[in-house]
Amino acid sequence: MPLKTPHKILLSEDEMPTQWYNIVPDLPVPPPPALHPGTLQPAGPEDFAPLFPMALIEQEVSQERYIDIPGGVLDIYKIWRPSPLFRAHRLEALLDTPARIYYKYEGVSPAGSHKPNTAVPQAYYNHQEGIRKLTTETGAGQWGTSLAFATAQYGMECEVWQVAASYRQKPHRRTMMEIWGATVHPSPSDLTEYGRSLLAIDPDHPGSLGIAISEAVAMAVADPNTRYALGSVLNHVLMHQTIIGEEALLQLAKVGETPDVLVGCTGGGSNFGGLAFPFLREKLAGRMSPTIRCVEPAACPSLTMGEYRYDFGDSAGMTPLMKMHTLGSQFIPDPIHAGGLRYHGMSPLVSHIYELGLAEAISIPQLECFDAAMKFAQTEGIVAAPEPTHAIAAAIREALACKESGEEKVILTALCGHGHLDLASYEKYLSGEMVDLDLSTDAIAEAMKSVPVIAG
Amino acid sequence: MPLKTPHKILLSEDEMPTQWYNIVPDLPVPPPPALHPGTLQPAGPEDFAPLFPMALIEQEVSQERYIDIPGGVLDIYKIWRPSPLFRAHRLEALLDTPARIYYKYEGVSPAGSHKPNTAVPQAYYNHQEGIRKLTTETGAGQWGTSLAFATAQYGMECEVWQVAASYRQKPHRRTMMEIWGATVHPSPSDLTEYGRSLLAIDPDHPGSLGIAISEAVAMAVADPNTRYALGSVLNHVLMHQTIIGEEALLQLAKVGETPDVLVGCTGGGSNFGGLAFPFLREKLAGRMSPTIRCVEPAACPSLTMGEYRYDFGDSAGMTPLMKMHTLGSQFIPDPIHAGGLRYHGMSPLVSHIYELGLAEAISIPQLECFDAAMKFAQTEGIVAAPEPTHAIAAAIREALACKESGEEKVILTALCGHGHLDLASYEKYLSGEMVDLDLSTDAIAEAMKSVPVIAG
Numbered sequence: 001m002p003l004k005t006p007h008k009i010l011l012s013e014d015e016m017p018t019q020w021y022n023i024v025p026d027l028p029v030p031p032p033p034a035l036h037p038g039t040l041q042p043a044g045p046e047d048f049a050p051l052f053p054m055a056l057i058e059q060e061v062s063q064e065r066y067i068d069i070p071g072g073v074l075d076i077y078k079i080w081r082p083s084p085l086f087r088a089h090r091l092e093a094l095l096d097t098p099a100r101i102y103y104k105y106e107g108v109s110p111a112g113s114h115k116p117n118t119a120v121p122q123a124y125y126n127h128q129e130g131i132r133k134l135t136t137e138t139g140a141g142q143w144g145t146s147l148a149f150a151t152a153q154y155g156m157e158c159e160v161w162q163v164a165a166s167y168r169q170k171p172h173r174r175t176m177m178e179i180w181g182a183t184v185h186p187s188p189s190d191l192t193e194y195g196r197s198l199l200a201i202d203p204d205h206p207g208s209l210g211i212a213i214s215e216a217v218a219m220a221v222a223d224p225n226t227r228y229a230l231g232s233v234l235n236h237v238l239m240h241q242t243i244i245g246e247e248a249l250l251q252l253a254k255v256g257e258t259p260d261v262l263v264g265c266t267g268g269g270s271n272f273g274g275l276a277f278p279f280l281r282e283k284l285a286g287r288m289s290p291t292i293r294c295v296e297p298a299a300c301p302s303l304t305m306g307e308y309r310y311d312f313g314d315s316a317g318m319t320p321l322m323k324m325h326t327l328g329s330q331f332i333p334d335p336i337h338a339g340g341l342r343y344h345g346m347s348p349l350v351s352h353i354y355e356l357g358l359a360e361a362i363s364i365p366q367l368e369c370f371d372a373a374m375k376f377a378q379t380e381g382i383v384a385a386p387e388p389t390h391a392i393a394a395a396i397r398e399a400l401a402c403k404e405s406g407e408e409k410v411i412l413t414a415l416c417g418h419g420h421l422d423l424a425s426y427e428k429y430l431s432g433e434m435v436d437l438d439l440s441t442d443a444i445a446e447a448m449k450s451v452p453v454i455a456g
Numbered sequence: 457m458p459l460k461t462p463h464k465i466l467l468s469e470d471e472m473p474t475q476w477y478n479i480v481p482d483l484p485v486p487p488p489p490a491l492h493p494g495t496l497q498p499a500g501p502e503d504f505a506p507l508f509p510m511a512l513i514e515q516e517v518s519q520e521r522y523i524d525i526p527g528g529v530l531d532i533y534k535i536w537r538p539s540p541l542f543r544a545h546r547l548e549a550l551l552d553t554p555a556r557i558y559y560k561y562e563g564v565s566p567a568g569s570h571k572p573n574t575a576v577p578q579a580y581y582n583h584q585e586g587i588r589k590l591t592t593e594t595g596a597g598q599w600g601t602s603l604a605f606a607t608a609q610y611g612m613e614c615e616v617w618q619v620a621a622s623y624r625q626k627p628h629r630r631t632m633m634e635i636w637g638a639t640v641h642p643s644p645s646d647l648t649e650y651g652r653s654l655l656a657i658d659p660d661h662p663g664s665l666g667i668a669i670s671e672a673v674a675m676a677v678a679d680p681n682t683r684y685a686l687g688s689v690l691n692h693v694l695m696h697q698t699i700i701g702e703e704a705l706l707q708l709a710k711v712g713e714t715p716d717v718l719v720g721c722t723g724g725g726s727n728f729g730g731l732a733f734p735f736l737r738e739k740l741a742g743r744m745s746p747t748i749r750c751v752e753p754a755a756c757p758s759l760t761m762g763e764y765r766y767d768f769g770d771s772a773g774m775t776p777l778m779k780m781h782t783l784g785s786q787f788i789p790d791p792i793h794a795g796g797l798r799y800h801g802m803s804p805l806v807s808h809i810y811e812l813g814l815a816e817a818i819s820i821p822q823l824e825c826f827d828a829a830m831k832f833a834q835t836e837g838i839v840a841a842p843e844p845t846h847a848i849a850a851a852i853r854e855a856l857a858c859k860e861s862g863e864e865k866v867i868l869t870a871l872c873g874h875g876h877l878d879l880a881s882y883e884k885y886l887s888g889e890m891v892d893l894d895l896s897t898d899a900i901a902e903a904m905k906s907v908p909v910i911a912g
Contacts, residue, residue, distance in 0.1 A: 006469045007534045013462045078463045079546075079837045090535075108564070110837030112876070152834050172879040178886050179833050377635050378608050381535045381566030420568070420876035423628040430634050 005100075007089060009251040011082035017246040018074065019066040020239045023277040023349070026065065026284055031235075031352040034320040035310060040454060043320040050221040051228045055125040059236040067239065069121070072128075076120045076153050080109045081243065085251035090379035092399065099402035100257070101395055104248045104275065104414045105382070111176070113385065113417030114271050115146035115231055118240035122229045123150035133157035133226040135219045137187065137212030139166055140339030141173025142385070142417060143231035148182035161187035161215045164207035166339065172421050187212035194218060194316045208332050209343055210315030217318050232268025233313060233322075233347045241274025244414060249278055252412070259290045259412040261398050265390040266294040266303065266361070267340045269347030271416040279412075280358060290412075294354065294361040295394040297369075299439055300333040302326060302346040303354055303361040306444075310454040311345060321452065324351040328447025334437040336366050337425035338386035344447070362394065365436040369393045370429040373419075385417035386425050461556075463545060465707040467538035473702040474530065475522040476695045479733040479805070482521065482740055487691075487808040490776040491766060496910060499776040506677040507684045511581040515692035523695065525577070528584075532576045532609050536565045537699065541707035546835035548855070555858035556713070557851055559871045560704045560731065561838070567632070569841065569873030570727050571602035571687055574696035578685045579606035589613035589682040591675045593643065593668030595622055596795030597629025598841070598873060599687035604638035617643035617671045620663035622795065628877050643668035650674060650772045664788050665799055666771030673774050688724025689769060689778075689803045697730025700870060705734055708868070715746045715868040717854050721846040722750040722759065722817070723796045725803030727872040735868075736814060746868075750810065750817040751850040753825075755895055756789040758782060758802040759810055759817040762900075766910040767801060777908065780807040784903025790893040792822050793881035794842035800903070818850065821892040825849045826885040829875075841873035842881050 024031065033042035048057045059067060069077070088101040106114035126134060134151055137160070138144030144160040151158040160182050167174065167186035174184045187207045188195035192215045198205050213230075220228035230237060252258065262279055264272035272294055282288045294303055306325040313319035315329055325346040327333075333342045346354075353359050369389035376392050377383045384392060391413045402409050419426065428434040480487065489498035504513045515523060525533070544557040562570035582590060590607055593616070594600030600616040607614040616638050623630065623642035630640045643663045644651035648671045654661050669686075676684035686693060708714065718735055720728035728750055738744045750759055762781040769775035771785055781802040783789075789798045802810075809815050825845035832848050833839045840848060847869045858865050875882065884890040 008469060010466055010468065012466065013464060110833075110839075149837060171883065175879040175883040175886065176839065179830065179839060179882055181834065374635065377566075378637065381605060383566075383632065383635060418876075420874075421879075423631040423877075426635055427627065427631040430631065 005087045005255045007087055009085040009087070009254055011247060011250060013078050015250060016074070016077065016082045017243055018069050020069060021242040021246060021278050021281060022062055022065055022067060022239050023281060024235065025063045026281055027356070029356060031349055032323040034322050035454070037317065037321050047320060051217065053125045053129040053131060053227060055128065056122065056236050059239060060234060070124060073121045073124050082247045083108050085248055086380065088380055091376060094375060094379050095396065095399050095403065097399040097403045098406060098408045099399040099411050100408065101399055101411045102252065102257070104244055106244065106414065106416045107382065107418035110149050111142065111146040112420065113142045113146065114241060114244060114274060114414070115143050116149055117243055117274065118231065118237045118270065119146040119150035119229070120153065121240050123147070123154050123156060126227050127154040127156055131225060131227045133159060134229045135159045135216040135226060136229045136231065137161045137209060137216045139163045139209045139342060141166060141170055141177070141421070142340055144182065144184070145173060145176045145180070146231065147229055148177040148180035151182070152180040158182040159219065160184045161189060161212040163187055163209060163212050164205060170421070187215050189215060191215070192218045208315060210329055213314035214316035214318050217314065232270040233345065235349055237270050238273035238277065238347060238349055241270045242277050244274040245276060245278035248275065248412065249282070257410050258288045260409040261291045261293065261411045263293045263295055263391055263394040263398065263411065263413045265341065265387050265416065266296050266346060266350060267387060268343050269350035271414055273347060273350055275414040276359065280353070292359040293394065294350065294359055295390045296361065296363045297336055297338055297341045297390060298363045298365040299336045299437055300327070300342050301363040301439070302344065304363045306346065307448065308351060308355055309451050311451045313345060321454065322348045324348045325354070326451060327444050328451050330450045331444060331447035336437070337422065338366065338390065340387040341390070364390055364393045367434060367436050370426070370434060372396045382415065383419045383426070384415055385419040386422050388415045388417060391415065461543045461711045463543055465541040465543070465710055467703060467706060469534050469538070471706060472530070472533065472538045473699055474525050476525060477698040477702060477734050477737060478518055478521055478523060478695050479737060480691065481519045482737055483812070485812060487805055488779040490778050491910070493773065493777050503776060507673065509582045509585040509587060509683060511584065512578065512692050515695060516690060526580060529577045529580050538703045539564050541704055542836070544836055547832060550831060550835050551852065551855050551859065553855040553859045554862060554864045555855040555867050556864065557855055557867045558708065558713070559869050560700055561871045562700065563838065563871060563874035566605050567598065567602040568876065569598045569602065570697060570700060570730060571599050572605055573699055573730065574687065574693045574726065575602040575606035575685070576609065577696050579603070579610050579612060582683050583610040583612055587681060587683045589615060590685045591615045591672040591682060592685045592687065593617045593665060593672045595619045595665045595798060597622060597626055597633070597877070598796055600638065600640065601629060601632045601636070602687070603685055604633040604636035607638070608636040614638040615675065616640045617645060617668040619643055619665060619668050620661060626877070643671050645671060647671070648674045664771060666785055669770035670772035670774050673770065688726040689801065691805055693726050694729035694733065694803060694805055697726045698733050700730040701732060701734035704731065704868065705738070713866050714744045716865040717747045717749065717867045719749045719751055719847055719850040719854065719867065719869045721797065721843050721872065722752050722802060722806065723843060724799050725806035727870055729803060729806055731870040732815065736809070748815040749850065750806065750815055751846045752817065752819045753792055753794055753797045753846060754819040754821040755792045755893060756783070756798050757819040757895070758800065760819045762802065763904065764807060764811055765907050767907045769801060777910065778804045780804045781810070782907060783900050784907050786906045787900060787903035792893070793878065794822065794846065796843040797846070820846055820849045823890060823892050826882070826890060828852045838871065839875045839882070840871055841875040842878050844871045844873060847871065
């Protein structure tokens with residue numbers, strides 16, 4: 001007999017967690033360090049200093065299990081946090097499953113996704129250290145809007161390099177960044193040497209996330225009052241997102257539930273890590289035993305088909321080398337609609353955890369994802385962003401398996417954003433124009449050739 | 457010293473009101489009845505029966521002060537209700553005002569506005585009476601998406617006539633309606649005699665809300681299994697929206713506040729009535745004494761510049777005659793961005809209350825509204841729909857007046873929807889292309905000529 005839980009499980013602002021969780025000291029094996037690309041020695045704080053403020057560099061390598069969230073960040077978090085946890089009663093009824101499905105909804109943030117959870121502290125720490133401007137890249141635009149919102153809260157400037165194809169096709173995300181005062185450039189741009197070199201070859205270059213990172217990094221290192229902000233991949237970014245999982249733990253406890261299965265979509269890994277790490281802590285401590293599953297797009301399967309190697313985070317090779325699952329930093333995935341999952345690599349921390357066998361991974365093609373999203377919208381009412389449609393599809397797979405087996409599993413997932421600015425994707429799906437593209441293994445093999453060969 | 461209130465004042469699902477409030481029996485003078493356009497006698501239930509189910513006709517003329525919300529409606533409301541009440545701490549700080557500003561946010565609904573509050577019960581009662589399909593009109597698309605969502609919850613069909621100009625310019629709203637299974641036609645369409653007559657004159661006719669209403673009504677009366685649904689104006693629609701004000705009363709009580717000023721944007725009047733009527737009840741009973749203020753666009757000022765006359769609700773003259781403030785049913789307002797406020801008339805109930813001196817009204821031009829919305833987005837984080845930018849602008853005017861006078865007034869408003877699907881308006885504002893159009897008083901005078909001359 002399913003528990004009679006409300007549709008929404010809410011926390012008051014007083015109940016909001018006041019610490020982020022750093023999973024690193026709890027892991028049975030420490031993650032491999034980032035390497036300086038020249039010396040191939042572990043990168044030190046001085047290697048990161050042109051890019052990030054010292055407080056974030058310390059968090060990146062911290063061995064503290066918990067880090068206090070500053071009051072100046074908590075104040076901004078309270079604009080939308082704690083976020084609601086929903087019980088998907090109506091989706092469960094449609095699927096006729098004995099499973100109980102819960103989803104943590106991050107679309108309530110101003111930017112409409114989980115990204116402000118890290119954009120706000122990143123802006124805060126930079127502001128504390130006297131930095132006046134942040135640069136970043138954005139693909140679909142979720143991260144750019146989030147950083148624009150965050151910098152506006154502290155009166156800072158924000159300059160965003162948006163992948164040119166998105167810049168042209170998605171003017172609305174750009175408008176949202178401009179509402180919060182950001183300056184937006186298409187990438188490649190004529191503002192950097194790398195950008196100019198690409199435009200010389202192709203004036204209509206569509207750009208890529210890796211290229212946009214290179215440009216934003218180049219602009220940051222050239223100005224002592226400017227730093228760079230990354231929306232995923234790095235340890236401190238994932239740590240800021242753990243507020244998602246910490247809240248979800250409190251919310252599930254309110255209704256007396258512990259999850260049997262966690263599913264989270266993975267692009268760079270920040271949404272997944274944010275949801276899963278606090279639950280993994282509980283699992284490592286023997287207090288619960290959920291299966292933890294990553295879901296990635298079939299068109300960009302860095303965990304399930306990439307190699308675990310040292311590679312660059314960007315296309316121009318300007319970042320430190322990170323050991324991660326990668327399809328090769330020159331890999332440009334097919335233009336699927338989940339732009340936020342089209343990244344060649346996977347967070348080193350998620351990659352490490354996957355290698356340790358602490359999480360499993362599957363990939364799902366986009367038609368199944370949009371089919372799942374339609375069922376979700378019609379029952380739960382929320383039109384999801386293309387990225388979390390992968391999480392929804394995985395949750396539905398699991399719920400249907402429960403229907404077969406009769407198991408009353410508790411499934412937890414994160415709905416990391418709404419799709420109000422992604423309706424063109426749904427239009428393609430509804431008109432029958434959306435297709436599942438075959439993954440080009442040749443393109444992966446080609447891109448892997450440029451990955452440095454490094455022992456260890 | 458301002459009270460230390462949280463940013464969000466939440467209610468649990470258990471605290472959600474379970475009755476709608478009908479203000480009619482509490483008014484010192486009863487509102488004038490609707491008239492049959494042929495006989496000019498008060499319209500009876502039989503006149504409304506081809507359009508609406510009996511339960512809604514009864515609500516339309518009910519003298520009961522409270523009507524129970526059915527369980528089948530409460531279940532759906534709980535997808536997003538109770539909605540949050542926010543204290544605008546950060547906007548107050550920007551304005552440096554001693555006023556305390558609260559806003560009730562209805563953008564958390566699946567369709568992104570307050571409209572599902574009535575779409576859901578309208579679909580529910582029709583479904584209860586065996587109706588299989590609902591027709592309606594939509595301009596900007598907020599109402600059409602809401603009814604599409606609502607009919608999907610009860611497995612009904614939904615057919616929407618969307619003003620042709622919006623249909624062409626705003627494909628995303630149409631996509632959202634289609635996600636929830638609705639069929640969408642541009643209006644004028646070749647499906648009705650009236651539509652065909654207009655297309656014969658101009659194949660590219662841009663349409664209007666009044667024309668779309670005529671088409672949706674014509675299609676409903678032609679089929680015994682189909683009824684029509686209206687998103688504003690009528691008594692039962694405003695009554696369904698009173699859940700907004702009832703919740704806000706409970707939420708303000710939680711933080712020990714009573715409002716000094718209420719401001720609400722008015723198009724057809726449903727958002728305003730929903731917020732204001734429960735507070736007007738308290739005022740009439742002597743339990744509080746807020747100033748209650750309607751805010752309308754300077755380009756479509758039905759209260760402040762229209763006449764209080766019997767007029768049609770649609771352009772073809774198919775509806776009963778209603779006594780209301782009107783600019784003339786043939787009036788087509790300038791194409792301002794707040795499409796939801798571009799209606800020639802005002803709810804008869806709001807018009808009556810205004811005539812009784814129980815509410816006041818002002819109009820605000822759109823540039824001031826978008827300027828206010830930018831301040832709001834930068835501080836409170838929410839990008840508002842063009843319609844509630846009028847409410848924000850009026851709240852800011854009041855807060856700045858408090859700064860002048862030093863008064864610590866409590867200002868309450870309703871933010872009736874988000875602007876995620878209206879970013880093209882913000883783009884116009886940001887690029888400097890948005891202008892305040894002069895109101896054509898000649899056009900109003902011309903449109904008023906066609907308003908029937910009826911005594912009383």
